[in-house]
Amino acid sequence: MKLQETSKRKSQTSEPLKGDATKAAILDAALEVAEVSGLQGITIGVLAEKTSMSKSGVFAHFRAREDLLVEVVREYHRRFEQIVFEPALELAKGLPRLKKMIATWLEITSAAESTGSVFITGPIEFDDQPGVIRDALVQSVEIWRQALLRSINESIQLGHLKDTADPDVILFQIYSYVLGVHHDVRFLHVEKSLATAKRLIEEMFSQHLNNQ
Amino acid sequence: MKLQETSKRKSQTSEPLKGDATKAAILDAALEVAEVSGLQGITIGVLAEKTSMSKSGVFAHFRAREDLLVEVVREYHRRFEQIVFEPALELAKGLPRLKKMIATWLEITSAAESTGSVFITGPIEFDDQPGVIRDALVQSVEIWRQALLRSINESIQLGHLKDTADPDVILFQIYSYVLGVHHDVRFLHVEKSLATAKRLIEEMFSQHLNNQ
Numbered sequence: 001m002k003l004q005e006t007s008k009r010k011s012q013t014s015e016p017l018k019g020d021a022t023k024a025a026i027l028d029a030a031l032e033v034a035e036v037s038g039l040q041g042i043t044i045g046v047l048a049e050k051t052s053m054s055k056s057g058v059f060a061h062f063r064a065r066e067d068l069l070v071e072v073v074r075e076y077h078r079r080f081e082q083i084v085f086e087p088a089l090e091l092a093k094g095l096p097r098l099k100k101m102i103a104t105w106l107e108i109t110s111a112a113e114s115t116g117s118v119f120i121t122g123p124i125e126f127d128d129q130p131g132v133i134r135d136a137l138v139q140s141v142e143i144w145r146q147a148l149l150r151s152i153n154e155s156i157q158l159g160h161l162k163d164t165a166d167p168d169v170i171l172f173q174i175y176s177y178v179l180g181v182h183h184d185v186r187f188l189h190v191e192k193s194l195a196t197a198k199r200l201i202e203e204m205f206s207q208h209l210n211n212q
Numbered sequence: 213m214k215l216q217e218t219s220k221r222k223s224q225t226s227e228p229l230k231g232d233a234t235k236a237a238i239l240d241a242a243l244e245v246a247e248v249s250g251l252q253g254i255t256i257g258v259l260a261e262k263t264s265m266s267k268s269g270v271f272a273h274f275r276a277r278e279d280l281l282v283e284v285v286r287e288y289h290r291r292f293e294q295i296v297f298e299p300a301l302e303l304a305k306g307l308p309r310l311k312k313m314i315a316t317w318l319e320i321t322s323a324a325e326s327t328g329s330v331f332i333t334g335p336i337e338f339d340d341q342p343g344v345i346r347d348a349l350v351q352s353v354e355i356w357r358q359a360l361l362r363s364i365n366e367s368i369q370l371g372h373l374k375d376t377a378d379p380d381v382i383l384f385q386i387y388s389y390v391l392g393v394h395h396d397v398r399f400l401h402v403e404k405s406l407a408t409a410k411r412l413i414e415e416m417f418s419q420h421l422n423n424q
Contacts, residue, residue, distance in 0.1 A: 169411075183391055
């Protein structure tokens, strides 16, 4: 599942203004660069080359590289929501929805040909670099964490999970296992960690299941 | 605990050749840069400025930036072993040694003013960039993982943990929780995740404790 495909599909079915289409093409190219070289790898020069535009043409759409990177984070966020969050809304609140969110997230995180990880690589790139890009990343990651937390809380309120379960601890476990899968599969090519993570998350939920 | 301090202490107590001392100073500076901007942030220009040397002076010690980065990974590995691995060897084989390795690793990972994380940030920076730097990182990370795995296996062989425990799964859990702490403490400043990780690792060991 490639996050880039989303906007391509969109631009085939709607008719955006020419300026918007160009901007979307630049953002598409930027997300492709981020896939290989991280946000840090995105430069006006690289984007000009990828989109066959002049540097000043790229500049015309973004006042500065920093603005461009903030927009890349926001665009990534939009696509992440479309792919990971929105399909889960079709499932019942509580554990079914939560499990769907985690399953899709693990899928895009472990897919070799997917960006799937600006929310994972971005924080590492900018953890010690204060500024608008770091702020945009923190904001996006926090929105995603709040969505997960809300769903964990709903699982408890609806009685799917015992009320002794600690939502923050469950969030930490889920997040850590996804980071572990990203590390093992994408860096070490230890593919079996995806199955290990799925099993551990199932076991963690079993521990807290309400069997009344 | 700053990984940079190690070589400074060393250079005060021994008398290295002048060339070696200069090279060590360059590597020290490079590790300081990596702390803030990652391995990608290390350039000959930045190092020349930090060490008050000319660019050609820095170049004289490393044939190319790539060689320099490989040496930075190796130097980081040496310091990591000194700080995280070697002190654990003073404890009894099995669970005491394993727990000491994990405790020190968590400590340097969550310390704000520590590099502590080239083994975490490096893999993210180079996960999709084949080459000698990625190879050096994979090699270092694999050596560390094998040390953890050996200690997990010894814990089982010595009867500290049940023989139903799966060493690969335990390694994945430990590694994921450390990545989770790095993410939460350094990026989101959610400091309590360190205590959460410690508790989860204790609970995980409790599950597998041999109470015969």
